[in-house]
Amino acid sequence: MKMLALAIAALLVSPAAAQDEAPRKLDPMAVQVIHDFGKCVAKRNPGLVDKVLALDFHTPGYKVELRRLTTGQSGCINGGKLASTTSLFAGALAEGRLTGEDAQLAEKLGWHEGEPVGAARNELEAMGLCIVRKSPEAVVTLLRTEVNSEQEKLAFKGVTTFLGECTANGTQLRINRPGLRAQIALAAWRVTHMPVSGS
Numbered sequence: 001m002k003m004l005a006l007a008i009a010a011l012l013v014s015p016a017a018a019q020d021e022a023p024r025k026l027d028p029m030a031v032q033v034i035h036d037f038g039k040c041v042a043k044r045n046p047g048l049v050d051k052v053l054a055l056d057f058h059t060p061g062y063k064v065e066l067r068r069l070t071t072g073q074s075g076c077i078n079g080g081k082l083a084s085t086t087s088l089f090a091g092a093l094a095e096g097r098l099t100g101e102d103a104q105l106a107e108k109l110g111w112h113e114g115e116p117v118g119a120a121r122n123e124l125e126a127m128g129l130c131i132v133r134k135s136p137e138a139v140v141t142l143l144r145t146e147v148n149s150e151q152e153k154l155a156f157k158g159v160t161t162f163l164g165e166c167t168a169n170g171t172q173l174r175i176n177r178p179g180l181r182a183q184i185a186l187a188a189w190r191v192t193h194m195p196v197s198g199s
Helices: 002-012 028-044 046-053 060-068 086-098 105-109 123-134 136-143 150-160 177-193
Strands: none
Touching (some): 028 046, 028 086, 046 177, 060 086, 123 177, 136 150, 136 177
């Protein structure tokens, strides 16, 4: 278990720019491990997780604080092969914080006329926020599925229809399915936990 915890920490401080990295094929079991680990960490440390997710992901401190979240979490590690990036772990944390939200989650995620919209910090975040606002019901359905399940595959159809509409003209976003789920989860967390004040 200690070796797996160290592996998680090492991956989270990889020099790769996880928010913008090219997609790669991931081992489904590895995706499941990091997803379960992140949700468990969020359940055990909700306040701390919220503080870390609220940080600017462009800053070095963000990755440092994510790495700290992996320490002392032996109760969340059940073994398994792990291969992850900062964004996948952060997405799992976001999902963990959204788990158990009330039946009005879709209503909270949807955009209402006159409501201020927070500025996206990069193209991936813009895409995630757009999908969440345009299709909140489909987002809730997706986030309530198990990763790598047939239900997840079906639920993705409800959100991928908005990819073209939610991608800026001339922008080519390269993202795999786990990465897309993570971006959507992070966007949903931001909408529900970091409301934008009107001017």
